[in-house]
Amino acid sequence: MSRVTIYSIARELGISASTVSRAFSRPELVRADVREQIMTEADRLGYTPNRAARGLATGRAGIIGLLVPDITNPFFPPLVRAVEQAAGERDVAVLLVDAGSNGAAEPRLVRQLAAQVDGLVIASPRAPSAALKEAVAGVRTVVVNRTIQGLPAVICDNTGALREAADHLVGHGHKKLALLRGPATSWAAGRRAQAVRRWADERGVELVELGPFEAQFEDGQAAARVLVESGATGILAFDDLMAAGVVSGLAELGVHAPADVSVVGCDDVLLARTMTPALTTVTAPIDQLGRQAIELLGQVVSGEPVRSVRLEGVLTVRGTTGPAPRRHRG
Amino acid sequence: MSRVTIYSIARELGISASTVSRAFSRPELVRADVREQIMTEADRLGYTPNRAARGLATGRAGIIGLLVPDITNPFFPPLVRAVEQAAGERDVAVLLVDAGSNGAAEPRLVRQLAAQVDGLVIASPRAPSAALKEAVAGVRTVVVNRTIQGLPAVICDNTGALREAADHLVGHGHKKLALLRGPATSWAAGRRAQAVRRWADERGVELVELGPFEAQFEDGQAAARVLVESGATGILAFDDLMAAGVVSGLAELGVHAPADVSVVGCDDVLLARTMTPALTTVTAPIDQLGRQAIELLGQVVSGEPVRSVRLEGVLTVRGTTGPAPRRHRG
DNA sequence: CTGAAAGCGCTTACAG
């Protein structure tokens, strides 16, 4: 264990602990040769500053918290990576907490986290705004993938891309579309549904809505039967996981994408590319979402004025969409 | 910010700070009615113990570090979740670090982490043992998915399941098998290759080995051509991601699983189930791996004697394996 | 540029 402290080094070198401390925390305040002596000695002794002591003295932990609703949902790993890397560049570590898809647990988890970090990134939270706001009171916080009154947010707006996707479908001769809705408590799910609904209204295209669903792969599979009964041949799923489920469930019924039906996902997570055929979807700038979250959090922490950030998804056409089958065409 | 300390509460209640401290850290030492008063007051004031101060006083941070090579590889999210949950049950938080598939960076990351945690879980590390051992010197550490001399480990042995998978293939009439090897620096990849190689030797079955590969989806895709040229109809991929890549790459060449060729993955990550058809693979007890790691770490930290843990994968037959095509049968 | 000293907010023997 680290018995070595700034005092050991100071004693060894016949200087004061203050100087040793400065050599680590504000090196420019220490004469170059002294600084080097200190570093050499520190190296020799295997010294590492004690984080807790530093944290107690400065009031900053050098740690931020990241809350995700479900790390096993493929949307989050790339987000976690982006956040972690951006944080690392600022020399802050990240405490990860997985809410286990349990929105009700979020406020408690947030409160726990809040006690040990300098700031919080809350990704796609499911809990009610009021509970969340109360839980984050006093901690610098930025929200990802949702807007909460009074908190800076970085969101991905998929409205345009979703409209484009829907146009892509009708352009291929699909007359009737289906929308598989995501979880009722998901902000993104609400936004996406609204975007598609408005588009259908404006275009006068028939749209059947299914859900809300928890948005697991199995939900997509299970929706297959109703889907074929509905007669819709163009399907917009809440996310890629559901889309993959739909493709799988449909295949079991002998209905194949893109030959018989076209399926569009949303987010463009890993499994969208690993499917065969690959999934047509809306690509989210996940990396940017993460980096921007850290950027904003940095601004909040340093007291700068912050503006929420709005990024956009873009349509990526791949293999699960194509011309509507003859019998359904106009 | 948390201006409230044990002193505020003590003053408010006319008792000593020691008592307030005890009420939180060792409640059984405080008389019930006093304890309740303290808790009530703490609640009213919104008090939360300062982690840094506690950490400095006790020498324990209440945080462990978790290093993964690549959080975007679908094997790790479930592992991270398991570790985080098991840790949470012991009231310790987890600092997540992603090495970004860069084995060379691991020792530095480990050293950084080591400075701020009570213990370390290192999952599937890629760096050389010597460098790793030096980096973890002085920190309680447990390794997952690899053995390193002198460090407690929890591993998943897939030897038996892989042999079973190979038998499954020849049982379906596949005469010639191919093995797609994983990364050269991956311990698991080495073990898996060895298991299959030995099996082929013993059974006298023709085996063509390809790789090593970085084991990305694209590596699997790219291997498709060589694979068909090899004439092998039974394919054992290092992991599910590569297996999915192979299925995709082969499909582009008009070769389909399971009709023309059988493909087996390893690990049973999410995308193994979301593929259509679903992937035959070796299911790893990922959740157990994570929980056991925390269990062992707990033992190491409390100075108990620890024994490394060996779990086993089991073959899960799904849709990508079946009878060899006629023309290839004996 | 450097040192002495106080302070960060807890925990924990030690006495009572």
Add this chain to the structure above:
DNA sequence: CTGAAAGCGCTTACAG
């Protein structure tokens, strides 16, 4: 069961 006091290892005005 409770209190007074020292100590954990840093940082940072304040003087020089």
